[in-house]
Amino acid sequence: xxxxxxxxxxxxxxxxxxxxxxxxxxxxxxxxxxxxxxxxxxxxxxxxxxxxxxxxxxxxxxxxxxxxxxxxxxxxxxxxxxxxxxxxxxxxxxxxxxxxxxxxxxxxxxxxxxxxxxxxxxxxxxxxxxxxxxxxxxxxxxxxxxxxxxxxxxxxxxxxxxxxxxxxxxxxxxxxxxxxxxxxxxxxxxxxx
Amino acid sequence: xxxxxxxxxxxxxxxxxxxxxxxxxxxxxxxxxxxxxxxxxxxxxxxxxxxxxxxxxxxxxxxxxxxxxxxxxxxxxxxxxxxxxxxxxxxxxxxxxxxxxxxxxxxxxxxxxxxxxxxxxxxxxxxxxxxxxxxxxxxxxxxxxxxxxxxxxxxxxxxxxxxxxxxxxxxxxxxxxxxxxxxxxxxxxxxxx
Numbered sequence: 001x002x003x004x005x006x007x008x009x010x011x012x013x014x015x016x017x018x019x020x021x022x023x024x025x026x027x028x029x030x031x032x033x034x035x036x037x038x039x040x041x042x043x044x045x046x047x048x049x050x051x052x053x054x055x056x057x058x059x060x061x062x063x064x065x066x067x068x069x070x071x072x073x074x075x076x077x078x079x080x081x082x083x084x085x086x087x088x089x090x091x092x093x094x095x096x097x098x099x100x101x102x103x104x105x106x107x108x109x110x111x112x113x114x115x116x117x118x119x120x121x122x123x124x125x126x127x128x129x130x131x132x133x134x135x136x137x138x139x140x141x142x143x144x145x146x147x148x149x150x151x152x153x154x155x156x157x158x159x160x161x162x163x164x165x166x167x168x169x170x171x172x173x174x175x176x177x178x179x180x181x182x183x184x185x186x187x188x189x190x191x192x193x
Numbered sequence: 194x195x196x197x198x199x200x201x202x203x204x205x206x207x208x209x210x211x212x213x214x215x216x217x218x219x220x221x222x223x224x225x226x227x228x229x230x231x232x233x234x235x236x237x238x239x240x241x242x243x244x245x246x247x248x249x250x251x252x253x254x255x256x257x258x259x260x261x262x263x264x265x266x267x268x269x270x271x272x273x274x275x276x277x278x279x280x281x282x283x284x285x286x287x288x289x290x291x292x293x294x295x296x297x298x299x300x301x302x303x304x305x306x307x308x309x310x311x312x313x314x315x316x317x318x319x320x321x322x323x324x325x326x327x328x329x330x331x332x333x334x335x336x337x338x339x340x341x342x343x344x345x346x347x348x349x350x351x352x353x354x355x356x357x358x359x360x361x362x363x364x365x366x367x368x369x370x371x372x373x374x375x376x377x378x379x380x381x382x383x384x385x386x
Contacts, residue, residue, distance in 0.1 A: 076341035079330045111384050118380040122318065122373050129319045130326035137272045137327035138334070142342070148269035149335070151344040180315050183376065187311040190383045191304050 025192050029108035032189050036182060037101045043178040044094040047128065050171035051087035054080055054135075057168070059161035072158045079138045080165065086131030087172060090124050097121075104189075111190070118186045125179040132172035139166050218385050222301035225382050229375060230294045236371040237287040240321065243364035244280035247273055247328075250361070252354035265351045272331045273358065279324030280365060283317050290314075297382075304383070311379045318372040325365035332359050 057080075060071040074080040100117055104110055142162055145153030155162035250273075253264040267273040293310055297303055335355055338346030348355035 072341070077339060078333070115377070115380050115384055119373075119377050122315065122376045125315065125319060126322050126369055126373060129322040133323035134326040134330035137330045140271070141331070141334075141344075146270060148265070149345075149347045151334075152342075154342050176319055180312075180319060183315045184308070184312050187308050187380060187383060190380060191308055 026108045029189050029192055030105060032185050033101065033104040033108060036185050036189075037098065037105065039178050039182055039185070040094050040098055040101055043175045043182070044091060044098075046171035046174040046178070047087045047091040047094065048171075050132075050168050050175070051084050051091060053168035053171070054087070054165060055084045057161060057164045059158050059164075061157065072154070072161045074165065077138055079134050083131045083135040083168075083172070086127050087175075090128045090175065093120065093124050108189075114186050114190050118183055118190075121179055121183050121186065125176065125183070128172060128179065129176050132169060132176060135165070135172075136169055139169065219301045222382050222385055223298060225378050226294065226297040226301060229378050229382075230291065230298065232371050232375055232378070233287050233291055233294055236368045236375070237284060237291075239364035239367040239371070240280045240284040240287065241364075243325075243361050243368070244277050244284060246361035246364070247280070247358060248277045250354060250357045252351050252357075254350065265347070265354045267358065270331055272327050276324045276328040276361075276365070279320050280368075283321045283368065286313065286317050301382075307379050307383050311376055311383075314372055314376050314379065318369065318376070321365060321372065322369050325362060325369060328358070328365075329362055332362065 054074050058071065058073040074084065097117065097120070100113055103113060104117075139162070141151060141153075142158075142165070143153060143155045145151050247267050251264065251266040267277065290310065290313070293306055296306060297310075332355070334344060334346075335351075335358070336346060336348045338344050
């Protein structure tokens with residue numbers, strides 16, 4: 001509380017006498033917090049689009065036999081279900097973390113909330129990376145198949161299905177990169193307090 | 194440099210007059226740095242064992258036809274090659290990071306080196322998680338197969354191969370958990386400076 005008051009004082013002075021060192025730091029931290037806020041919105045959109053794109057993927061082939069109808073849906077493969085769940089969780093977390101991000105713009109010398117944010121950001125980074133790379137491994141298999149294990153490249157039949165699931169990975173990987181930047185930003189802000 | 198000198202002074206005083214607040218913080222940070230060092234060794238061993246266990250996996254079935262010999266090696270599946278490479282990179286990084294960790298035990302108020310460490314730790318966390326979860330997705334497929342995509346459960350034939358690759362995931366996931374703790378520790382140490 002005392003440190004907060006000192007910075008308020010510092011900023012008050014800076015209007016009349018010019019920036020003090022403490023106020024300058026607070027200003028840099030405020031800028032970093034605004035960048036943090038923007039990056040969170042980017043990651044939110046990325047994961048949201050990924051979850052929706054994957055979750056609405058289905059393809060029905062135009063031919064069918066008497067007993068079989070050929071169709072592919074994302075939840076035929078459990079990994080893709082995990083991908084959708086992971087992206088949805090991260091997406092929901094990002095909405096809540098926006099509130100903390102706004103709090104950091106207003107109070108740029110907050111400390112404990114930043115540590116909490118770093119911890120959850122790291123956990124969410126791990127979750128998002130796990131979902132995205134597991135899905136990428138299966139997408140690769142769907143495209144290339146594997147001769148040794150006798151797994152066929154299903155993309156030869158389900159073309160638009162494969163394009164859709166490949167595309168939906170992009171948003172997730174954008175989210176991963178953004179999370180790494182967010183953690184770096186938070187660490188830098190903590191060190192500048 | 195000035196701050197460092199002040200803390201040295203603070204520690205000097207603490208020997209004669211009792212712990213000052215700064216010295217107490219430095220002590221907590223030193224403890225955290227030692228924990229950091231131990232956790233890095235744990236993660237190093239985990240990733241090393243994972244890489245070796247996966248990299249030496251091969252199975253030759255006792256029967257063969259005239260043209261085919263049934264054998265499975267880890268590099269039949271590109272995902273497992275990625276797993277070994279990712280674990281090796283993280284393992285090598287951890288050895289180098291031990292040096293920085295020792296530096297933090299000696300100079301517990303270091304700032305820039307901690308931020309650098311957080312950044313690389315985060316990147317390595319992402320790499321390790323990607324490798325581990327991609328491999329886990331394929332291992333799951335090898336165990337269960339997928340009826341919709343016509344992918345067979347190869348574990349029915351390659352039993353010991355499958356046990357080996359499943360087991361080698363453990364070290365990697367231990368590494369992931371340790372990295373999350375390491376980032377949290379570093380963030381807490383940064384905030385206590």
